[in-house]
Amino acid sequence: MKKSLGVKTLVAPTPVFVVGTYDADGKPNIMTAAWGGICCSQPVCICVSLRKATYSYGNIVANQAFTVSLPSVTHVAAVDYAGLASGRDADKFAVAGLTAVRSELVNAPYVAEFPHVLECKLQHTLEIGLHTLFVGEVLDVKVDEECLDAKGNPDVEKTRPFAFIPGARLYYELGACVGKAFSLGKKLLKPE
């Protein structure tokens, strides 16, 4: 029996994106965002939704650029901190012990210590309500070499990304692989 929970931001899993920007003084900033994801395959685009009140919001508008760094579970405390503090008040890279790397493609920094990063040029801005959805075109994806699988794809058992679960407000790491996509369902696709 399903119970109505009302109007709530409840889905699972959500990603943990660390959005990198520069402020007007060129100070690198990060913020953690769970409202986002890939939103187009061609051109490859990623969206992140931020509140106007965030420091990062103005930075993205000013620079028309941002990065998304995907942290490993080993950095969960630093990532949580980056979602609690504001770049107006703190140098979050310094407090979290992280290193800002200037993207060569867009005017935004990414996090050296995180194994998987995307460099993005702002393409669309959609005002929805409390949050504004920014669509960034992905100009490059960079991943630590030692975190790639035999085919050159990011191996989540090495990058070790984690998920945020709204409602319960918990972080979960990934568990076991449960099958191949675009494959498991084929037995249903052509039933005899």
Next chain:
Amino acid sequence: MKKSLGVKTLVAPTPVFVVGTYDADGKPNIMTAAWGGICCSQPVCICVSLRKATYSYGNIVANQAFTVSLPSVTHVAAVDYAGLASGRDADKFAVAGLTAVRSELVNAPYVAEFPHVLECKLQHTLEIGLHTLFVGEVLDVKVDEECLDAKGNPDVEKTRPFAFIPGARLYYELGACVGKAFSLGKKLLKPE
């Protein structure tokens, strides 16, 4: 050392959304989508990006509504199938052995067997490229009662959602809880 992988749809984890719609004949349809997520907290909105070529695309435009059903890992093969087949050619609910439930709030069906569903009214449409981003306002979230935690939130250890990993094209279930959000980082927020 980071390696450039070029322009690719590589992030992790991505959610596994099963989007429910009715076609012009009132036949319920589902499709699996990994490009999506919550995109606003007030009003609560969720986005899903679909290719125009999909059957679901036209259904959403015609009905201005869709649902998102979040499957459990026990349904991974049915979910993969729903991403391979088209509602033009098949009754995916029937083939996958799933039950369509008519939403009382919007003109769209959700999946009875999946423990967590969202009923959505289309609010914005953003053409990006190959994919179109649909923003739906969430009118209700419904979750199987036995999958709620003591505070009434969905418990992912009971709903058992899973993630899609692009690139490697694998599904992963969630593993261990690695900490409380908006909590772990507090030790960095106010350093002595």
